[in-house]
Amino acid sequence: MAKKEEKIVPLLPLRGLLVYPTMVLHLDVGREKSVQALEKAMMDDHIIFLTTQRDISIDEPSEEDIFKVGTLTKIKQMLKLPNGTIRVLVEGMQRGEMTKYTDEGDYFSVTALPLDERDSKDAEDEALMRTLLDHFDQYIKLSKKISGETLSTVSDIDEPGRMADIIASHLPLKLKEKQEVLETLDIKERLNKVIEIIHNEKEVLQLEKKIGQRVKRSMERTQKEYYLREQMKAIQKELGDKEGKTGEVDILNSRIEEAGMPDHVKLTALKELERYEKVPSTSAESSVIRNYLDWLISLPWSNATEDRLDLKRAEKILDEDHYGLEKVKDRVLEYLAVQKLTNSLKGPILCLSGPPGVGKTSLAKSVAKSLDRHFVRISLGGVRDESEIRGHRRTYVGAMPGRIIQGMKKAGTINPVFLLDEIDKMSNDFRGDPSSALLEVLDPEQNHTFSDHYIEETYDLSKVMFIATANNLATIPGPLRDRMEIITIAGYTELEKIHIAKDHLLQKQLKDHGLKKSHLQIRESAIRNIVRYHTREAGVRSLERQLASICRKAAKQIVSEEKKKLIITDKNLSDYLGKNKFRYGQAELEDQVGVATGLAYTTVGGDTLSIEVSLSPGKGKLILTGKLGDVMKESAQAAFSFIRSRAKEMNIDENFHEKNDIHIHVPEGAVPKDGPSAGITMATALISALTGRAVRKEVGMTGEITLRGRVLPIGGLKEKTLSAHRAGLTKIILPKDNERDIEDIPESVRSELTFVPVSHLDEVLQHALTGESK
Template sequence: MNKLNINRELSLVAIPDTVLLPGKSVTIKISKEIGNRFYKKIVQDDFYGVALALKEGVSGDLYGEDDLYHVGTLIKIEDTKILKNDYQFVIDVIDRVEAKEFIKDGTDYKIKYDFISDIIDLDSKNQKEMISYIKTLVSEISQNFRGAEVYVEYVNGLDDISDIISYLFPFMNLSFRERQEFLEIRSLRRKSLRFLDILIEQKESIKFQMEMTAKFNEKINKSYRENILRQQLKSIQEELNEVEGTPSKKKKDYRELIEAANMPEDVKEIAMDEVNKLERQGANSSEGNVIENYLNLLTSLPWGKSEIRDIDIKAARKILDDEHYGLEKVKDRIIQHLTVMKLKQNKQGSILLLVGPPGTGKTSLGKSIAKALQRKYVRISLGGVRDEAEIRGHRRTYIGALPGRIIQGMKRAGEKNPVFILDEIDKLIESGNGDPASALLEVLDPEQNNTFSDHYLEVPYDLSDVLFIATANSLRDIPGPLRDRMEIIDISSYTTYEKFHITKEHLLPLVLEEHGLNSNQLQIQDEALKTIIEKYTREAGVRGVKRKLSEVARVAAEKIVLNEVKLPYVVKEDMLIDILGNQFMEYDMAAKSNAPGVVTGLAWTPVGGDILFIEGALMPGSGQLILTGQLGDVMKESARISQSLIRSRLALSLKNIEFNKNDLHIHVPAGAIPKDGPSAGVALFTTIASLVTGHRVDPKMAMTGEISLRGAVLPVGGIKEKVLAAHRSGIKRIILPKDNERDLMDIPKDVRDELQFILVETVEDVIKETIGIELPKPAVLDMVTNVSSGASV
């Protein structure tokens, strides 16, 4: 054929996942819709076209110039058949071409192209040797297949290396990318050597497959013989009336279950040994039950590779936003963790630890993460666990032995990559039965939990695909080594504004559903919701609010069932006393006035922030300092430091007070509750200063901070929780250490706007702001400050 008679501007035929080689006729089937377009384009150019392959992952309908390989083939339609649901085309692949220009033609393209010829860089002698090598390899490969003699005879009759390659190439087991790369080779020498490499690879692959098939057949034959023998044994036992409980059937089932469980080879060998041991047990053997329980666990655990699901970050963000109001920093941190997991192909690295007061949504965040990842959700509670065997399991030699809670959780999950919640990890208890917190070290260490060892299981189990999320109320009770293996995410208390939205958007619909009600039957006005939050609950989270809503729902359900009210039953603010009873006693609210020596302090507790009143009394005595209210050692030290600072700073102003002849009594109410921590120094100092000077402290002022003997006010933790507690209790002004100024950014803006923050650096600043006495800072304080900063004195 004269190539010059063919139009050099032809229609594009985009072919997905297929590479056509010149010199062959191929038959392809195309759906009717695409086939119509294909036929209309080709018929315009005497049935000629340029076939270019679409790159991987590109749609066959939407593509551009960059989505196509530019080296393809010139084709011609030789025959067309219209079938029931598609077209069948017989295509003659004429020659190799390269697209030079893409011309837009409606929704398709016209292609300007040039023909590509092989660069003949292989002389005739080398060509003959290459042809001989190829024919020899084809002959060797054909010996593994019946009926291949016809193909070998045809290949032996060819003398052109390009014809041989074109004939054999469709039979090669190559990827789409490898076929396209081969098509683009322009050197005859490189093309021949590459084809020779392909043939050698195919030969070795076939040889390996044949060896594997032979071994597999040998194994199958052995299993077949064992099955026949078991059937014969069963028949003999039936004849002898010795089949009690069908043990042979169980043995057969266990072997099938082990094969289907995708266990690692070393575990599979141990399981098969146990099956063999079970088969040797007598009918009434007690050990048989132990072995059966062990095999039941082995075959029910997920062993195979877990399905890798793509993590949709936008969908995960939407789930977290829909199910949790507020907590923006927490949700950002979780999304960052999921993003890293997506980049690492779901490989689990760090372990998350959600720390916050009760009722702030730690466990429900774990459920939302599982939903976002489309994984199974498993939860175990560790509160009160005191036995190491609860984590690692018991030895199988013990009567009533069980696997640990981790392995039991994996069995319930049924897959290797669940979201595993370890609830209340801070409430583990060390006892004479071991330390369960130490047993968790291996579980929560990404470097070693791929070979977790359970005493009952006795084989290593891979936990590296599990996303562990631990929850705790406080970091104090978590041992340091365990805490270091987790990535900590702090969840702080909710503001009243946040509680209102959580209650209205999440808790109320949930309570209605739990009580069989709907919004057409029961409605609670916004003002009533706010009153429940502010005057019937005192908490960092929203668990108490849910309990109160449940009380309202129960009362409403009774009235609705008895037809005592008209629907919808609307609960208003003034109805709450009749439904819920009296409001909380406001003992923890700021008073209207305080006597001298009474100061409001701020405290952090595992259940959120709180305010506490510190009271002082001066009485005749011998100069003793009396401390009551179950104060810990740290608070006792702060009280003694405060007494020394008062005597040193106010010595000139208090000449009429003889400390050696008066006792000082400091009391912190709620004496049944132990109190300790390095944040009450400022409040204790102010209590003594107010008492000895007779000046009252503003009841709407609260304070936190530690003091040193040199009079410096030191920073403390838990600022956000303390400030939110003060806001709930009606405090208007808060004294904070100057170094805690950066922590104010963590406090919601609506709370910050309603409070006045006073930042102090020394006890002189505290005295000035609390009791209005302005004292000069002693020179010794500056000297000590310079020494502490490394300056010479």
């Protein structure tokens, strides 16, 4: 490389473009100073210095904004275009280095030092040229953007430096890389640099080709699927199946969008829909997926009814539908009041406990009506399979969700009143424990993420108002009972039954039997006699059946005998219902020795229980009959032992147990009897038999006894008191600890009874036994 004299020439800065020596190309020049530089060069020797700007956005570059190494170029032709731009044809002559930069005012000029290159080549140059040509040939085949004629043109070049320049000008290089080639004056180094660049470009092209092929395959597959779908639609149309599976998928997709599902459930539904679309219709899995999607879509995820938080309206509805039951009504009104204040209360879990026929189920319907919510009921009686609650796994044949999810689908809203009827009658076996499965459903802290085996996704039950009904709380497992708020419905008094019959039951039966009020009239005295002499129950089912019987007979008379109006009184009641089935009044007609009336609690309400004691010569054998349970047997043993220990004080022969066999019997022997409240009754009957003192006929008693004669508290006082009132008893002996429960007994019953709280058997005997021995 040899240096020549420096030359002062005009400067033309290029933006995004670079000219190598021997290159011929057109340039469009628009900047004012660049146009002036061209005109200056045309006036002189047509030589101009071309170099590239470092930043193409600068309009008036300074010395620091342009590269020092550029190309001394000869202007071949210049043409002025209509828009004011100059189009110029230039030919690169040789590399040059800017040594001085001058602003001439109208244009820029530089002092440029020409940079020479050697023309001779050696064997290494030849080898490098061949390698470069080989790479360039491969690059052209991969790129397909450069014509084959370019390769022929380049192949004819003998100068190694010029070959490197020409090939570099054809490559899509960054400006910085092109400038590096321009500034590389050593020929071998320049050839190696261009070989390295073209090798990298080749690898990039190969990767692009692979990616392109992959994209093409994907596009071909997509186009193929689209084509096949269109063909399927056409075939379905020809066969008369206008919608087909594709149309069905579109409908399901729109239904999923409209269902208001949470995001995680919606994602699952869309995935299953995608599977459903791909699975053939003839496959068994297709129907399984379709059923699953139908369940997901049909469940209420966000649809809710708005509670009518009007306490007066709710109270009116509850009073119209049910007479009495103040405790339950108050609880519902409390819930409404709190809901009105907070507007965010979780649904309560209520359990209505009481005998059959007291209106537990119909009360739940009235609650739904007063709240203006949807009502749904499921019966749990006899359920012993856990999957009835939690559903079956989808892998099983005939799988379906559990009754809870089925009930929610039926309700159609996320906040219905949900009745779990007969919750005490569930059982368990090898198929699982359904009562344990209900623990999650009835726990306000857990039921917002209830999991059904079939649905799999969590479901929110926290807004549901659950109401359970039960006859016997003893059969409900402790953990389940703990999750519910127990409201006890003891039963109805005689006054309440008469009121219910007049205002509710009779109207319903007249309607059911096609009768009008003008056809049949039942006087209140007749209804009272029906309650007293034809029914003995805590609820009103039997009462309703008796009214239905009267309506049937009345309908027959109206149709066959053409009677226009029938009036039922206490005088002609027996013509319709026959003779009295029960005795109303005293449980016993007179004071008797060895017979005491106890009060018992059963699953159908309270009942009176006669306990009889008989003495016969023997050796002190204690005989217990009447199908008594273990607890009642133990009560009898405790009473017997207490009497033996206090025989002298009670004026009883201390050796009575050696001379007599004692037989304690509870009538209706076929009915099992058990419970911890017959102790004082057994002891009173036994003492009456041993002393000969009669037991007062108007007295009923309940309480457990200890070996020291203490009277222990019992449960179910309200139910027992109502049964005593029905039986015509007027005095109730009860444990002193149960005195607080008297307030729960209706005023109409309390006013007709005398309550005697006792703490020891001595007090019982004072009130229960007559003074004289018979």
